[in-house]
Amino acid sequence: MLAYRHAFHAGNHADVLKHVVLTLVLRHMNIKPKPYRLIDTHAGAGGYSLEGVHAQKKGEYLNGVARLWDRDDLPPAVSDYLAQVRQFNPGKRLEQYPGSPAFAQMLLRPQDQLRLFELHPTDHRILDAYLGTSPSVQVKDTDGFDGLKGQVPPDSRRAVVLMDPSYEGTGDYGRVIASLRDAIDRFPLGVYLVWYPQVSKLEAAQLPRRLESLAPKGWLHARLTVQQPDAQGFGLAGSGVFVINPPHTLHAEMLTVLPYLTEVLAQYAGAAYLLDHKAV
Numbered sequence: 001m002l003a004y005r006h007a008f009h010a011g012n013h014a015d016v017l018k019h020v021v022l023t024l025v026l027r028h029m030n031i032k033p034k035p036y037r038l039i040d041t042h043a044g045a046g047g048y049s050l051e052g053v054h055a056q057k058k059g060e061y062l063n064g065v066a067r068l069w070d071r072d073d074l075p076p077a078v079s080d081y082l083a084q085v086r087q088f089n090p091g092k093r094l095e096q097y098p099g100s101p102a103f104a105q106m107l108l109r110p111q112d113q114l115r116l117f118e119l120h121p122t123d124h125r126i127l128d129a130y131l132g133t134s135p136s137v138q139v140k141d142t143d144g145f146d147g148l149k150g151q152v153p154p155d156s157r158r159a160v161v162l163m164d165p166s167y168e169g170t171g172d173y174g175r176v177i178a179s180l181r182d183a184i185d186r187f188p189l190g191v192y193l194v195w196y197p198q199v200s201k202l203e204a205a206q207l208p209r210r211l212e213s214l215a216p217k218g219w220l221h222a223r224l225t226v227q228q229p230d231a232q233g234f235g236l237a238g239s240g241v242f243v244i245n246p247p248h249t250l251h252a253e254m255l256t257v258l259p260y261l262t263e264v265l266a267q268y269a270g271a272a273y274l275l276d277h278k279a280v
């Protein structure tokens with residue numbers, strides 16, 4: 001039984017970090033004309049209304065993408081990300097937020113392939129209605145951890161994997177490692193992007209180290225802390241993105257992105273970022 005619905009969280013600080021990195025990675029992939037496959041193992045609904053009851057319940061986007069909307073001092077990478085969000089909003093107001101499949105739809109070229117996995121029946125139905133008829137897209141209602149192995153390597157030998165689970169139980173942490181180990185064995189050259197929440201759980205704290213051990217050829221770890229956990233230690237303090245085989249330009253780009261996002265998205269004086277990497 002899946003309880004998580006991304007519609008409650010769309011456009012929050014964690015989405016901003018994840019989608020800025022996704023945009024940077026796809027822009028880099030687009031430099032070469034050779035096609036690639038993007039596999040989004042936990043795709044969500046594809047796009048979200050920010051005026052609907054879900055997003056309005058806690059208004060998380062107000063402390064995320066909405067803080068960037070009217071800024072005139074965006075670093076280039078954040079500006080490029082926000083240009084995609086604007087493209088998804090035909091009017092001048094921020095009314096909708098693109099999920100990772102929508103970013104992919106806007107950034108992939110006609111020669112590229114998109115593979116989307118989404119288990120929640122409602123979100124799968126919305127996603128399928130949105131992208132299911134596009135010739136280069138496949139929308140699957142099966143398990144993304146299990147489905148990844150059938151997707152790598154693609155014929156073109158170029159692929160990006162976005163793994164963005166809901167971490168509803170503790171089981172997802174172990175499944176991230178197991179499915180990535182298997183995929184990297186099959187396709188060591190892929191670019192693997194994993195999002196994780198900064199919460200008070202041992203599994204979450206240990207995940208980056210476990211991911212490092214899967215990535216002997218190079219990795220990048222970016223974490224953005226914006227909020228103080230509550231007195232019991234609960235709440236999403238921030239989030240991290242771990243990239244295995246990152247583009248060589250990503251570290252320099254994140255050096256401009258992270259201080260800016262820390263300043264603009266901070267919800268308390270202890271807001272901070274971490275940027276660490278091992279070059280190939």
Ligand SMILES: C[S@@+](CC[C@H](N)C(=O)[O-])C[C@H]1O[C@@H](n2cnc3c(N)ncnc32)[C@H](O)[C@@H]1O
Pocket residue numbers: 002004005006018040041042043044045046098099100101117118119120123142143144145164165166
């Ligand atoms: C954090 S959300 C995804 C957000 C999306 N990647 C984005 O950036 O817009 C995680 C999604 O994974 C789905 N999900 C949970 N477990 C899954 C699994 N094992 N396989 C595929 N989808 C799953 C949930 O229903 C939820 O929609």
